[in-house]
Every structure is written in C-alpha cells, then in structure tokens.
Amino acid sequence: MDRIENLVSTWIRPEIRALSPYHVADATGLVKLDAMENPYTWPEGLVDAWLERLRGVQVNRYPDAAAHELKARLRENMALPEGMDLLLGNGSDEIIQMLALALDGPSATVLAPEPTFVMYRMIATFARVEYVGVPLREGFELDATAVLEAIDRYSPSVVFLAYPNNPTGNLFDEAAMEAVIDAAPGLVVVDEAYHAFADRSYLGCLPDHPNLLVMRTLSKLGLAGLRLGLLAGRPELLNELEKVRLPYNINSLTQVSAAFALEHQAVLDEQTATIRRERERLGAALGELAGVRPYPSAANFILFRVPTGSADRVFQGLKDNGVLIKNLHGAGGALSDCLRVTVGTPEENDAFLEALGRVLQAF
Numbered sequence: 001m002d003r004i005e006n007l008v009s010t011w012i013r014p015e016i017r018a019l020s021p022y023h024v025a026d027a028t029g030l031v032k033l034d035a036m037e038n039p040y041t042w043p044e045g046l047v048d049a050w051l052e053r054l055r056g057v058q059v060n061r062y063p064d065a066a067a068h069e070l071k072a073r074l075r076e077n078m079a080l081p082e083g084m085d086l087l088l089g090n091g092s093d094e095i096i097q098m099l100a101l102a103l104d105g106p107s108a109t110v111l112a113p114e115p116t117f118v119m120y121r122m123i124a125t126f127a128r129v130e131y132v133g134v135p136l137r138e139g140f141e142l143d144a145t146a147v148l149e150a151i152d153r154y155s156p157s158v159v160f161l162a163y164p165n166n167p168t169g170n171l172f173d174e175a176a177m178e179a180v181i182d183a184a185p186g187l188v189v190v191d192e193a194y195h196a197f198a199d200r201s202y203l204g205c206l207p208d209h210p211n212l213l214v215m216r217t218l219s220k221l222g223l224a225g226l227r228l229g230l231l232a233g234r235p236e237l238l239n240e241l242e243k244v245r246l247p248y249n250i251n252s253l254t255q256v257s258a259a260f261a262l263e264h265q266a267v268l269d270e271q272t273a274t275i276r277r278e279r280e281r282l283g284a285a286l287g288e289l290a291g292v293r294p295y296p297s298a299a300n301f302i303l304f305r306v307p308t309g310s311a312d313r314v315f316q317g318l319k320d321n322g323v324l325i326k327n328l329h330g331a332g333g334a335l336s337d338c339l340r341v342t343v344g345t346p347e348e349n350d351a352f353l354e355a356l357g358r359v360l361q362a363f
C-alpha cells in the first residue's frame with residue numbers, strides 16, 4: 001500500500017471513511033427548488049440600509065463572543081418565554097453537533113423517527129454516538145408506541161423531533177409528541193426549522209417540560225447564507241452546551257446582518273405569507289396530475305409520490321427541462337418513489353408544474 005493510502009487507512013476512523021461528503025447538487029442555470037430556500041431577496045432600499053449598517057463592522061476585531069445584541073433582538077422577536085435562554089449556532093447543524101459532543105448517559109444514543117432530517121444521523125456518527133431511527137407510521141405519523149419502546153430499550157440522551165418534519169412536511173400528532181416528551185429520560189429537541197410556515201410551535205411549552213429544547217434556524221426564513229441557528233431552553237442546560245461552543249462561531253457579519261433583518265421582520269413575514277399561499281396552490285395543482293400524490297405540508301416544501309419505479313426518470317426529466325428538485329427515491333423504504341419540491345416564486349412553481357406535466361405525459 002502506498003504511503004498516502006496507509007496514512008488514510010491508519011489514522012482516519014473507519015466510520016468516517018465509509019461516509020460520503022454531504023452532496024450539494026449543482027444548480028447552475030436551473031430553477032432551484034431543491035433546498036428549501038426562500039426565493040425572495042430584499043427591496044433595494046433595504047439592501048442599501050443593510051450595506052450601510054455593515055460599513056460599521058470592524059472585521060479586524062473578533063466578533064462579540066456572546067452575540068448580545070443579536071440575542072436580545074431574537075428574544076424579543078420570537079417572544080421567548082420568561083426564564084428561558086438562547087444558544088446560537090453556525091446554522092442549527094452546528095447546534096446538533098454541540099449536543100452530540102456534550103451528551104452522556106448509559107448508552108450515549110441519539111434517537112429520531114425516520115425518515116427525517118439526515119444530519120441527526122450523520123452528526124451522531126461524526127461524534128461517535130449511537131443513532132437509533134424509529135420508523136414513522138403510514139402517512140408519516142409519529143409512532144408513539146414504537147418510540148416509547150425504543151426509549152425504554154436505549155434510554156436515549158436526546159430525541160430529535162423535527163416539527164414540521166423534513167422531508168415529509170407534516171406536523172406530528174400532538175398527543176404522540178407529548179407522550180414522547182414525557183417518556184424521554186433525557187433531552188428532547190423539537191426542531192422547528194420550518195416554524196414560519198406552520199401554525200404550531202413548542203416554544204410556549206418550554207416552561208412545562210424541563211427536558212424540552214426548541215431549535216430554530218433563520219435559514220428557511222430567507223437568511224440561509226448567513227448561517228444562524230438557535231436553541232431555546234433552560235439556562236442550566238444551555239450553559240453546559242455553551243462550553244462546547246467554539247467562542248466565535250457566529251461571525252460579525254452574520255451578527256449584524258441577522259439583527260438588521262430581524263428589525264425588518266415584517267418583510268420576511270410578508271415573504272413567508274406569499275410562500276404559504278403558493279404552497280396551497282402548488283399542492284392542489286400536484287393533486288390534479290394523474291399518478292402524482294402530494295402529501296400535506298406545513299413547511300415550505302411538498303413531498304410527493306410518483307408512479308412506482310418512475311422517480312429517477314421524473315427527477316432527470318425535470319432537470320432536462322431546467323428544474324432542480326430533490327429526489328428521495330434513493331433513500332428507499334417509505335421514501336421510495338418520492339420527490340420533494342421547495343415552494344418557489346409563482347413563476348418558478350409554474351415552470352415546475354409545466355415541466356412535470358410534460359415529463360409525465362412522455363411516459
């Protein structure tokens with residue numbers, strides 16, 4: 001074996017070597033409906049005011065390690081319940097990583113229903129923590145009985161519940177959620193990455209459950225490029241996670257830009273409202289197409305099923321017609337024959353629907 005291969009095989013953990021790097025599809029020249037981004041930018045006057053604000057940032061200095069101003073702004077905008085605190089991450093992905101690095105317990109296990117957000121499993125692997133996935137029921141509903149059994153068996157340090165769930169788009173049943181939160185011996189993180197598109201949230205329930213944490217992100221709200229996620233919960237828990245947070249994880253440009261955007265929350269809210277209206281229109285239009293079954297969504301994307309064995313051809317056909325979405329067929333299991341489309345602008349959604357109609361007709 002040559003030297004470099006030897007270095008890799010001797011000094012890199014086998015479970016890391018077995019992974020593939022997180023794949024981001026090239027969207028050059030395509031209508032980009034694959035990544036749950038908000039398709040809207042800001043009005044020109046707002047961009048000017050933002051750039052003016054950035055002029056005052058001293059990039060020769062380290063950022064405010066505690067992000068005081070940004071946190072104060074977040075607290076106010078989200079109406080954080082009394083007595084609760086915030087932890088900030090470079091995207092919520094980094095918060096998942098902090099949790100995985102800090103957790104302990106009899107088995108140091110992360111548990112999540114599946115299919116769900118893939119980073120829970122990936123980050124558990126990076127952090128040498130066990131991961132247990134519990135299948136969702138028919139219709140992607142949370143299987144409280146199965147989760148409770150798994151909780152009994154593995155005593156997980158943390159349970160992740162994406163609410164609404166990605167990639168399925170639904171909000172789990174409240175009674176099932178409560179049962180899991182009550183039964184979990186360790187932490188329960190309700191991941192509300194899509195809260196802006198849903199009418200329900202667990203933020204107000206934080207005072208009722210000491211083991212509950214609510215995670216959110218500004219990514220799906222229209223600030224994906226800034227990378228800012230947050231975890232809300234009891235200061236006693238967050239103070240421990242603070243110790244594994246890298247001191248300057250939220251850079252100066254992000255702190256200032258996010259605070260600025262949150263001062264103009266009404267602009268984001270208006271965009272969100274438009275996306276929600278388009279989601280309803282898109283869902284109804286998908287339901288009209290023969291052979292297509294859209295699932296109900298409380299997020300800014302729609303999961304849909306196509307005729308058995310056709311997902312790869314539909315995905316490629318759309319791409320050939322200039323539209324990039326996400327093909328979930330490769331994940332197998334409950335996601336066989338499933339694709340996920342992000343809700344775009346009305347024009348983008350029309351382009352998608354027209355392309356999909358054309359592709360299906362060619363079968």
Ligand SMILES: *Cc1c(COP(=O)(O)O)cnc(C)c1O
Pocket residue numbers: 036090091092093094117162165166191193216217218219224227228229
């Ligand atoms: C997109 C997404 C995230 C990650 O958000 P970032 O803040 O951009 O890292 C977290 N959870 C779920 C369920 C998501 O879909």
